[in-house]
Amino acid sequence: MSSKGNPWFDKWAKLAKEKGYPARSVFKLMEIQKKYKLIRPGFRVLDLGASPGSWSQYACEIVGPLGKVVGVDLEPVKFSSKLFTFIQKDIFELTMDDFRALGIEEFDLILSDMAPKTTGIEVTDHVRSVELVHGALELSKTLLRKGGSMVVKIFDGSELTRVRKEFEKIFKNVIIFRPSATRKGSKELFILAINKL
Ligand SMILES: C[S@@+](CC[C@H](N)C(=O)[O-])C[C@H]1O[C@@H](n2cnc3c(N)ncnc32)[C@H](O)[C@@H]1O
Numbered sequence: 001m002s003s004k005g006n007p008w009f010d011k012w013a014k015l016a017k018e019k020g021y022p023a024r025s026v027f028k029l030m031e032i033q034k035k036y037k038l039i040r041p042g043f044r045v046l047d048l049g050a051s052p053g054s055w056s057q058y059a060c061e062i063v064g065p066l067g068k069v070v071g072v073d074l075e076p077v078k079f080s081s082k083l084f085t086f087i088q089k090d091i092f093e094l095t096m097d098d099f100r101a102l103g104i105e106e107f108d109l110i111l112s113d114m115a116p117k118t119t120g121i122e123v124t125d126h127v128r129s130v131e132l133v134h135g136a137l138e139l140s141k142t143l144l145r146k147g148g149s150m151v152v153k154i155f156d157g158s159e160l161t162r163v164r165k166e167f168e169k170i171f172k173n174v175i176i177f178r179p180s181a182t183r184k185g186s187k188e189l190f191i192l193a194i195n196k197l
Pocket residue numbers: 022023025026048049050051052053054055056072073074075089090091092113114115116132
């Protein structure tokens with residue numbers, strides 16, 4: 001179903017606009033935050049797939065003046081803040097130099113709301129989403145501090161159990177979460193990987 005004229009989409013999109021966020025996806029992160037408090041004041045947060053910027057904007061509100069949020073996306077963002085730095089790049093092309101240039105070696109939290117361009121073919125969208133999840137997991141091996149956590153979007157499918165096991169090798173606690181702000185029928189889930197070993 002296209003998003004236009006979809007009452008579910010309209011409700012969350014309208015609410016996001018009223019609250020000054022560029023995308024309705026912010027409500028999913030808010031729900032995760034309410035329940036798990038993974039974003040903390042003073043944290044350095046890496047936001048993969050940050051455009052148009054609502055997750056980064058919300059993260060900046062929580063990390064506050066002692067924190068830092070770095071967003072990465074292929075597309076530009078519609079958000080700016082002195083706490084926020086944006087790198088317009090494919091995450092598979094990121095190098096340590098991108099972060100050293102910002103004076104950051106490690107993050108406390110990595111967020112990924114990355115999604116492939118969907119085809120409507122479930123299995124293809126799942127496989128492409130899994131590739132992005134693997135990209136985020138690889139980055140966490142060098143960029144996430146010990147004890148740090150991740151929130152990673154994945155489209156549900158046959159690889160979910162295997163992907164979960166990969167996270168379980170690296171993190172103490174792994175939870176699969178489906179926010180209530182997720183559209184009915186959507187395959188979208190979030191892997192909450194808590195406390196890197
Ligand atoms: C659902 S949107 C993110 C919305 C964002 N969390 C917000 O709240 O504003 C998914 C984003 O993932 C980005 N993306 C997909 N593949 C990517 C890649 N390989 N590298 C960087 N960004 C990517 C897309 O460009 C898109 O902007």
